[in-house]
Amino acid sequence: MNVRDLEYFIKLADIKNFSKVAASFNVSQPTITFALQRLEKSFGAGLMIRHRAHGDLSLTDSGQQLLVHAKTIVDEYQLAQRELTEKQQGRLAMGLPPIIENTYFPQIAKRLKRVGLLNKLYTLEEGSMTTLQALQAGNIDVALLATIQPITDEKLVVEPFDQQPFAIYVSKKHPLAQRSGVSFAELKPESFVLFKQGFVHNQAFNQLARQNHFRPKVAFRSNGIQSLLNLITDDIGIGFLALTTPVNDGVVRVPLLDDPQPAFTTSLVYRRSHVFNPLQQRMLNVMRDSLQ
Amino acid sequence: MNVRDLEYFIKLADIKNFSKVAASFNVSQPTITFALQRLEKSFGAGLMIRHRAHGDLSLTDSGQQLLVHAKTIVDEYQLAQRELTEKQQGRLAMGLPPIIENTYFPQIAKRLKRVGLLNKLYTLEEGSMTTLQALQAGNIDVALLATIQPITDEKLVVEPFDQQPFAIYVSKKHPLAQRSGVSFAELKPESFVLFKQGFVHNQAFNQLARQNHFRPKVAFRSNGIQSLLNLITDDIGIGFLALTTPVNDGVVRVPLLDDPQPAFTTSLVYRRSHVFNPLQQRMLNVMRDSLQ
DNA sequence: GCTATAATATAAATAATATTTATAAGGCAA
DNA sequence: TTGCCTTATAAATATTATTTATATTATAGC
Numbered sequence: 001m002n003v004r005d006l007e008y009f010i011k012l013a014d015i016k017n018f019s020k021v022a023a024s025f026n027v028s029q030p031t032i033t034f035a036l037q038r039l040e041k042s043f044g045a046g047l048m049i050r051h052r053a054h055g056d057l058s059l060t061d062s063g064q065q066l067l068v069h070a071k072t073i074v075d076e077y078q079l080a081q082r083e084l085t086e087k088q089q090g091r092l093a094m095g096l097p098p099i100i101e102n103t104y105f106p107q108i109a110k111r112l113k114r115v116g117l118l119n120k121l122y123t124l125e126e127g128s129m130t131t132l133q134a135l136q137a138g139n140i141d142v143a144l145l146a147t148i149q150p151i152t153d154e155k156l157v158v159e160p161f162d163q164q165p166f167a168i169y170v171s172k173k174h175p176l177a178q179r180s181g182v183s184f185a186e187l188k189p190e191s192f193v194l195f196k197q198g199f200v201h202n203q204a205f206n207q208l209a210r211q212n213h214f215r216p217k218v219a220f221r222s223n224g225i226q227s228l229l230n231l232i233t234d235d236i237g238i239g240f241l242a243l244t245t246p247v248n249d250g251v252v253r254v255p256l257l258d259d260p261q262p263a264f265t266t267s268l269v270y271r272r273s274h275v276f277n278p279l280q281q282r283m284l285n286v287m288r289d290s291l292q
Numbered sequence: 293m294n295v296r297d298l299e300y301f302i303k304l305a306d307i308k309n310f311s312k313v314a315a316s317f318n319v320s321q322p323t324i325t326f327a328l329q330r331l332e333k334s335f336g337a338g339l340m341i342r343h344r345a346h347g348d349l350s351l352t353d354s355g356q357q358l359l360v361h362a363k364t365i366v367d368e369y370q371l372a373q374r375e376l377t378e379k380q381q382g383r384l385a386m387g388l389p390p391i392i393e394n395t396y397f398p399q400i401a402k403r404l405k406r407v408g409l410l411n412k413l414y415t416l417e418e419g420s421m422t423t424l425q426a427l428q429a430g431n432i433d434v435a436l437l438a439t440i441q442p443i444t445d446e447k448l449v450v451e452p453f454d455q456q457p458f459a460i461y462v463s464k465k466h467p468l469a470q471r472s473g474v475s476f477a478e479l480k481p482e483s484f485v486l487f488k489q490g491f492v493h494n495q496a497f498n499q500l501a502r503q504n505h506f507r508p509k510v511a512f513r514s515n516g517i518q519s520l521l522n523l524i525t526d527d528i529g530i531g532f533l534a535l536t537t538p539v540n541d542g543v544v545r546v547p548l549l550d551d552p553q554p555a556f557t558t559s560l561v562y563r564r565s566h567v568f569n570p571l572q573q574r575m576l577n578v579m580r581d582s583l584q
Numbered sequence: 585g586c587t588a589t590a591a592t593a594t595a596a597a598t599a600a601t602a603t604t605t606a607t608a609a610g611g612c613a614a
Numbered sequence: 615t616t617g618c619c620t621t622a623t624a625a626a627t628a629t630t631a632t633t634t635a636t637a638t639t640a641t642a643g644c
Contacts, residue, residue, distance in 0.1 A: 001369065002631090003293045018592060028633055033593060035631090043376040050592065051640085057591095061569035062376050068565045069372035073365050077293065080361035084335040084354050154446040273360045277353035294602090310621060320604055325622060327602090342621065343611090 003077050006070040008035040013067050016057040079138040092280045095131035095143030096123045102225055103244045108290045117283050127198025142270040148204045148262040160267040161291040166204055168254045169232050169239035177252040184208045184258050191219040193228050193237035204262040205240050295369050298362040300327040305359050308349040371430040384572045387423035387435030388415045390517055395536045400582040409575050419490025434562040440496045440554040452559040453583040458496055460546045461524050461531035469544040476500045476550050483511040485520050485529035496554040497532050
């Protein structure tokens with residue numbers, strides 16, 4: 001059984017027109033007819049009910065059932081193709097959200113450079129949520145990402161390497177700068193500068209807001225950590241971050257006193273099905289060493 | 293890309309000999325050579341390193357990587373085949389462990405019979421653990437099964453419908469028969485009659501034994517609930533069961549007082565990827581109704 | 585009821601792909 | 615070097631997929 005037939009079938013189930021499916025694959029219309037007949041014969045079951053002249057085409061029960069499996073098969077096949085393509089073999093594609101890049105990447109980069117592997121690393125910089133999707137889709141091989149709750153996807157291997165509480169970051173001139181701690185409920189009157197969508201920070205932030213029954217004001221959203229820190233320095237708003245590294249002089253960190261409180265867990269994550277080649281394996285080990 | 297080539301490849305990775313793989317598929321040896329060449333060409337990567345004359349054959353990194361995906365694809369394909377075969381379409385294959393059969397099946401059977409669907413039901417009677425494996429392998433469509441902890445497999449849909457504490461069952465003549473409750477620790481001197489392997493009862497039993505730091509004596513193991521009850525009546529040993537239905541006159545139920553204590557949760561379980569046809573859907577609804 | 589139209593199916597020819605038979609070539613051991 | 619086992623290759627053949635051209639079916643508009 002040919003995977004190509006399944007691809008035709010999936011498209012046909014979607015757009016429900018033989019000629020258009022044929023056109024989309026650059027083949028002639030009877031090709032689609034024959035492909036469907038082949039599938040029906042090989043599975044011993046009718047898959048689609050054809051209503052010609054009438055614009056519709058419906059799946060039989062068997063057809064629906066096959067569709068589920070067909071999608072799994074085609075996805076897996078495409079994933080294999082992406083992973084095996086020669087140009088992929090010589091490098092490691094890693095998802096690296098900016099905040100993690102700031103805190104953990106310098107030491108990794110230093111070590112990779114020392115062993116001459118830094119130029120084999122390709123990075124994708126997106127928020128942790130987006131990064132997770134890219135990993136699941138097979139667009140990257142591995143990711144360093146942050147979560148506030150355990151990842152449940154059975155298909156992924158998750159190796160946590162650090163955990164960090166969230167804290168409030170304010171300008172030196174801000175009244176809160178004098179405090180040794182603050183509870184989220186006290187922040188109701190404040191304006192925040194936050195990350196854009198796709199960052200787990202927002203999940204944690206929303207969770208705390210829900211717990212405290214108010215809807216915080218958001219002055220601005222950005223994708224860059226540096227830009228957020230600048231805004232905080234200028235007192236445009238206060239920040240909600242989880243950082244290990246010290247920040248610049250203009251910004252003061254104030255711990256959050258809430259309990260329970262979401263924690264920013266950073267993990268090394270990859271697909272269970274992914275087999276790393278020796279080059280990738282070596283790079284991965286360097287990273288694990290850098291992160292302890 | 294043909295699934296057949298992946299089947300050849302998987303077998304080749306396993307037995308590492310072209311001629312023997314060819315023989316096992318009833319094709320000639322060059323067929324396997326060409327199949328492998330096709331795969332290598334289509335994925336643009338070497339998959340196996342051939343050491344002729346030397347008995348071994350090894351997978352390249354790409355080969356190992358492909359092997360993982362190939363297995364997923366072939367498994368999914370075979371699952372689709374089993375699900376779609378015409379003779380499967382007219383019936384519902386259900387896993388039904390004996391204890392669950394005893395307690396919940398009579399009412400299901402009554403209702404199914406009333407609507408003339410009982411003869412469309414095929415049942416497989418094994419312990420809950422074995423049943424779970426059969427479900428995952430695609431050998432049955434649905435199962436009623438018992439667990440003492442939540443099922444974590446993402447590929448399954450689990451609908452719990454009842455929960456039951458475990459209890460001790462003793463003969464009328466047994467000293468414990470007078471008691472209104474007993475803690476597991478007190479049962480150290482007793483002999484038990486238990487189910488054979490594959491039943492969750494043993495998981496729960498072992499858990500309690502571990503908690504209480506002793507290794508209980510087992511007088512006999514059986515696959516049949518009735519046979520166990522007979523042995524209990526004759527005072528061959530005491531039983532550890534989770535039953536809703538009353539038992540015969542010779543046997544007395546004594547609740548377990550331990551806290552925490554494993555609970556016998558019964559659920560309706562099926563594969564997320566399985567599409568039920570209308571007949572199966574109807575049968576499933578009858579079952580859900582019977583179980584509330 | 586026709587006729588036009590849009591959709592799918594079929595037949596026959598052709599193209600592409602897979603498999604076989606027969607044979608070659610590599611590598612090791614006696 | 616010879617013999618043996620293993621995998622590769624060439625050429626022929628068989629099988630399968632696709633195309634072109636045309637038929638069939640169902641519906642809408644007249």
